[in-house]
Amino acid sequence: MAAACLSLSPFSVAAGLEVSGKVAIDERYFFEAGQYVNQLEHSQTSLLLEPEFYWDWHDGASSLTFKPFYRYDSADDERSHGDIRELSYLYAGDDWELRAGISKVFWGVTEFQHLVDVINQIDGVEGADGEDKLGQQMLSLSLVRDWGIVDLYLLPGFRERSFAGEQGRLRGALVVDTDNLRFESAAREQHVDLAVRWSHSLGAFDLGGYWFRGTNREPLLTPTQVGGERGLEQYYSQMDQLGLDLQATLGDWLWKLEAIHRATRADNFAAIQAGFEYTYVGVFDSSADLGFLMEYSWDSRGEGDAKNQGSSFQNDLFLGGRLALNDAQSSELLMGLGADLEHSGFTFLIEASRRFGESFKATLDINLLQSADPAEPLFALKEDDLLTLSLEWYF
Numbered sequence: 001m002a003a004a005c006l007s008l009s010p011f012s013v014a015a016g017l018e019v020s021g022k023v024a025i026d027e028r029y030f031f032e033a034g035q036y037v038n039q040l041e042h043s044q045t046s047l048l049l050e051p052e053f054y055w056d057w058h059d060g061a062s063s064l065t066f067k068p069f070y071r072y073d074s075a076d077d078e079r080s081h082g083d084i085r086e087l088s089y090l091y092a093g094d095d096w097e098l099r100a101g102i103s104k105v106f107w108g109v110t111e112f113q114h115l116v117d118v119i120n121q122i123d124g125v126e127g128a129d130g131e132d133k134l135g136q137q138m139l140s141l142s143l144v145r146d147w148g149i150v151d152l153y154l155l156p157g158f159r160e161r162s163f164a165g166e167q168g169r170l171r172g173a174l175v176v177d178t179d180n181l182r183f184e185s186a187a188r189e190q191h192v193d194l195a196v197r198w199s200h201s202l203g204a205f206d207l208g209g210y211w212f213r214g215t216n217r218e219p220l221l222t223p224t225q226v227g228g229e230r231g232l233e234q235y236y237s238q239m240d241q242l243g244l245d246l247q248a249t250l251g252d253w254l255w256k257l258e259a260i261h262r263a264t265r266a267d268n269f270a271a272i273q274a275g276f277e278y279t280y281v282g283v284f285d286s287s288a289d290l291g292f293l294m295e296y297s298w299d300s301r302g303e304g305d306a307k308n309q310g311s312s313f314q315n316d317l318f319l320g321g322r323l324a325l326n327d328a329q330s331s332e333l334l335m336g337l338g339a340d341l342e343h344s345g346f347t348f349l350i351e352a353s354r355r356f357g358e359s360f361k362a363t364l365d366i367n368l369l370q371s372a373d374p375a376e377p378l379f380a381l382k383e384d385d386l387l388t389l390s391l392e393w394y395f
Contacts, residue, residue, distance in 0.1 A: 021051035021067075024392040028169075035383040036173050038166045040075040047072045050085070063090045067135075068179030071126075078178070079125040097142040102135040105153075107197070107208065109247040110273045112295050112318040112338065115258040116243035119195065121159040122355070128170050128381075134159045147201030149209075155193035158215045160234065160289055168326045172380035174223060180181050182235045183215070184265065190288065191215050191238075208245040213239070216264065234235045237264045252279050256295070271299040271311065277319070293320040293336070312377040315341045330357045345371040345378040363390045 028044040030214040048071045056063040063210035071280020073079035088101030109115035119136055137157040143150045163176035185191040200207050217240040224233040241262045254277040261270045275295030283290040297313035320336035331354045338347040350366040361386040366386040378383040 004017065011088040013024065016055050019051065020047075020054075020395060022394045023050075024048040024390055026388060026390045027163075029366050029387045029389075030169055030383075031385040031387070032383040034169060038170075039169060039171075040167050044076070044083075045074040045246070046079065052086075053362055061092050063092075064088070065090070074352070076125070076165050076168035079127065079164065083123070083134055087135070088138075095144040099138070099140045099142075101350070102137055102350045103140075104133055104135060105138075105140075105209070106133075107243070107245060109245050109256045110258050110275065110295055111277070111293055111320065112336065113257075113258075113273045113297055113313055115260050115271055115273050116208070116210070116245045118217060118241060118243065119155070120343070121217050122161050124162045125164055125168070126364070132160070145232065150199050151190055151195075151197045151199075152194040153196065153197075155214060156189055156190070158189045158193070158236070159215070159221055160189070169386070170381060172232075172386050173231055176221060177226045177231045177233055179224065180233065181219075182233065184235075184237045185215065204249050206247045206249075208243075210243045211242045212239075212243070216262075234272045234278065237266065239264045252281060254279075254284075263320050267301065269300045271297075273312075273313075277322075279322075287325070288327060289322075289324045291322040291324075293322065317341055329359075331355075340376060340378070342369070345369075345376040347374065347378070357393050361392045361394065364388070365390075 012225035026044075026046045026048065028043050030044075031038075032043050048069075050067065050069045051145070053066040054063065065086050065088055067084070068082070069085045070082040071080060084102050086101070086103050088099050088103040091098045092125070105119040107119070108117045114130070115236070121133050121136065122130045123132040124130075136155060136159060139156075140294040141152045152178050160178070160181055163178060164171040164174050171377055181188075183189070183191070186363075191214060193212070195210060195212040195214070196285070197208065197210035199209075216237045219234040219236050221232040221234060224231055239259055239262050241261045246255075246257040255277055256277070258273045262268070273295060275293065277291050277293045279291040281289050295318040296314040297318070298316040299311035301311050302314045316338055318336060319337045320334065320386075321331040325331040332352070334349075334351040336347075336349045339345070346367040348366075348371075351363070352365075353361060353363040355361045365386075367386045367388075369378055369381050369384055371382045373379060
């Protein structure tokens with residue numbers, strides 16, 4: 001779920017250079033001890049550093065952005081990791097933009113799952129919601145026309161997904177092998193992916209559609225033997241994917257839809273995430289806004305089996321509420337409940353954030369997981385109820 005944004009003025013270090021970013025300390029607490037061998041018990045502390053350096057010249061037509069990322073974790077070696085979220089050059093013409101380097105691209109309108117967001121790989125050790133993404137090498141051209149915006153992408157190089165290690169939580173019984181990967185393409189990580197996207201606004205409607213051809217960001221995980229130990233092997237297939245996203249703003253209502261069709265050598269499937277958000281503006285004659293959300297997920301693959309990749313959201317309903325106080329501290333609260341309509345799996349989340357002064361923000365996240373059916377994907381995480389407290393300093 002998207003957290004509240006904190007807008008602070010960056011400070012200038014030298015002519016044409018601006019530096020901003022954040023430093024954060026996170027404390028994770030798991031209410032139950034780990035259910036698998038060698039997992040950490042309850043507490044997990046980490047330190048995050050994410051500065052951003054920005055240069056511009058030619059009256060702002062040319063710019064360079066550098067955004068490194070590093071997290072040190074006290075318990076899980078796989079979660080101690082660094083990345084370049086962005087290192088890109090941008091040239092902006094009158095009706096076109098050219099970007100080259102490493103960057104992040106976000107597509108999507110729904111709240112609880114982003115089906116159409118396909119360019120960047122998930123940074124799986126950051127959180128269980130898949131919101132955090134790794135930087136992706138790309139060359140992109142954006143063309144602005146009266147009938148919409150066309151974005152063309154050339155994506156040289158592939159990033160494999162990150163997973164929790166043996167000591168980490170929010171994983172299944174078998175640890176994912178991150179050293180030995182298999183690819184359908186003989187080019188492996190060097191395969192060049194392609195994408196084209198069209199987006200446009202027509203009155204109350206925001207539309208987007210795309211075609212992607214390249215390496216599947218979602219690995220197929222199969223049991224294997226690694227050094228005498230059982231684990232999960234990652235296999236990355238090639239895919240063609242068509243995606244559609246739609247948002248309609250009709251008064252206090254937001255209607256949202258994301259849909260994809262993916263074709264691989266082993267399978268063809270379709271998936272949909274759709275719903276609405278209704279907002280009471282100025283609830284109880286205050287400055288606060290109260291929103292109610294409902295979304296439904298469907299995936300034609302079902303849950304899958306040992307041979308076929310399935311989906312955790314094959315027939316699921318999500319209900320939620322969002323409270324924005326619209327105060328000087330940008331206080332927000334999001335609560336959500338997800339239910340598998342075919343099994344006993346439930347997820348419950350709370351996300352709260354509040355700014356303190358001009359430079360600090362505190363966030364509190366609670367994720368509760370419930371499943372009594374071993375056939376349900378959530379069953380593997382049933383002991384991973386989690387509270388996360390984060391204190392962030394923005395500069």
